[in-house]
Amino acid sequence: MSAVAFDVPAAAAGTATPGLSLTLNVAGQQDLLPPGLLALLVSLHRAIEPGRQAALAARIARQARFDAGELPDFRSDTRHIREAAWRVGPIPAALADRRVEITGPTDAKMVINALNSGAKVFMADFEDSTSPTWANVLAGQRSMIGAVRGDLTFTAPAVGDKPGRHYQLEPAEQRAVLIVRPRGWHLDEKHVLIDGQAIAGGLFDAASFVFHNGRALAAADRGPYLYLPKLQSMEEAALWEQALSHIEAATGLAQGQIKVTVLIETLPAVFEMEEILHALRERIVGLNCGRWDYIFSYLKTFRRHADRILPERGQVTMTQPFLKAYSELLIATCHKRGAHAMGGMAAQIPINHDPVANEQALARVRADKLREVTAGHDGTWVAHPALIAVAMEVFNEHMPTPNQHHVLRKDVSVSRDELIAACSGSISRAGFENNVEVCVRYLAAWLDGNGCVPIHNLMEDAATAEISRTQIWQWIHAGSCQLDDGTAIDLALLQASLQALPGRLGDTSALPGGGRIAQAIALLAELSASPVLEDFLTLPAYARIN
Missing domain, CATH: 3.20.20.360 (Malate synthase, domain 3)
Structure with missing residues (x-):
């Protein structure tokens, strides 16, 4: 070639x-x-x-310091780079x-x-x-x-007697x-x-x-x-x-x-x-x-x-x-x-x-x-x-x-x-359930070999699914998060949403990865219940393909 x-x-x-x-x-x-x-x-x-292994180990060590309360900041040991004249x-x-x-x-x-x-x-x-x-x-x-x-x-596959587009x-x-x-x-x-x-x-x-x-x-x-x-x-x-x-x-x-x-x-x-x-x-x-x-x-x-x-x-x-x-x-x-x-x-x-x-x-x-x-x-x-x-x-x-x-x-x-100031806002039931749906539908498609999925008029990829997955985990494990109607965000709420999701989706045969919805639900439930946040959704998912 x-x-x-x-x-x-x-x-x-x-x-x-x-x-x-x-x-x-x-x-x-x-x-x-x-x-x-x-x-x-x-x-x-x-x-x-x-x-590479040293860099990945440094990430783990840095995150442990953040978990312990340290805040990210500009580095003092590289101030000379920031202050020097170069292009x-x-x-x-x-x-x-x-x-x-x-x-x-x-x-x-x-x-x-x-x-x-x-x-x-x-x-x-x-x-x-x-x-x-x-x-x-x-x-x-x-x-x-x-x-x-x-x-x-x-050349796209033919549909009936209509030839595929080239x-x-x-x-x-x-x-x-x-x-x-x-x-x-x-x-x-x-x-x-x-x-x-x-x-x-x-x-x-x-x-x-x-x-x-x-x-x-x-x-x-x-x-x-x-x-x-x-x-x-x-x-x-x-x-x-x-x-x-x-x-x-x-x-x-x-x-x-x-x-x-x-x-x-x-x-x-x-x-x-x-x-x-x-x-x-x-x-x-x-x-x-x-x-x-x-x-x-x-x-x-x-x-x-x-x-x-x-x-x-x-x-x-x-x-x-x-x-x-x-x-x-x-x-x-x-x-x-x-x-x-x-x-x-x-x-x-x-x-x-x-x-x-x-x-x-x-x-x-x-x-x-x-x-x-x-x-x-x-x-x-x-x-x-x-x-x-x-x-x-x-x-x-x-x-x-x-x-x-x-x-x-x-x-x-x-x-x-x-750079690190949090923004105010709320968490609605619809917002919570949308996170659940996006994560499950994207995961199902990803496990089926499709990494770019249209959901509710947005093109979702691994990055947007990661937002949904990580928010669910953090809201649950923070222990004090509530929906704007006062409902506690906990594993019971997630489980109820996951159980209801197949009914909300209806016929999944036409959805990307529709045959993997149950597998995706199980994986999201597992990751959300874990006391430790998985660094990347795609790491445990990768073990399940090929």
């Missing part, structure tokens, strides 16, 4: 690679995993895994204008539609939008190869720029074992993408480009720097050829934004407000802090002071250092059966994008192609230049306490 373009001989995936074993074999695997890539995975794992490296021309980006999973149909959508950038997501079955992971890599070569196609890519100059999001440091790829250990999912994703596509993208001045998720510290950013430098050396790319954008979607990371930029300064082009994961991280960080419990999800908007402070600090930090400050996700999807409700949803999107562009963001995210025109119109009107690096936001002065 694409390996031929890089003078790597095609060979069977079973070719002996010392130290490496594959636990599954799916169709097409041999072409996607040639010996050169397998050798790279072995050397990369051995170089990076000790650092990140030049931004490639292909990434100068990123005013509207669309995100989604890596299946062929989604990739074609997203690249053809009219957005400036498509982020192909191997993380929160993808259920990482081995077949999905490999199919995603095949989609990336076809996207870079320009020959990716998809999808193909528009000419290269009409396509969005491709950026790939590999999995975070916490996620394993259990189907690739090296020295008996699972390789980091993110290393597999990034190395495979660059091995197959790196030279072609570099020759076209299109990367390779990555979005790096869920970092918590500058040390974790430095670990990615080490990994990407290793991949570049192994694939013949120039050092610094791989450019990255980092999602600031954990609460600890907001206190180390300058340090993260500095650790990746020769290859980083921007930071992104990953709002949904950031809310999840806030909940998880303060899981034992009864004075920092958030209201139901619908009330936790970007206009809340602690989220406004996070967004504006990110803008000021990025522009000070010459990097993009990307805005967050609009998760709405079209409501075709209700024009009034659809227009109300679009109005919320317009208001959100207007807030972002007038604050100084250089671009924004949408989850559905129908929102691209709405977001583009707002950014075109208020951002005539390719970006807003000139908007320095010197008026922004954000304190530690502003």
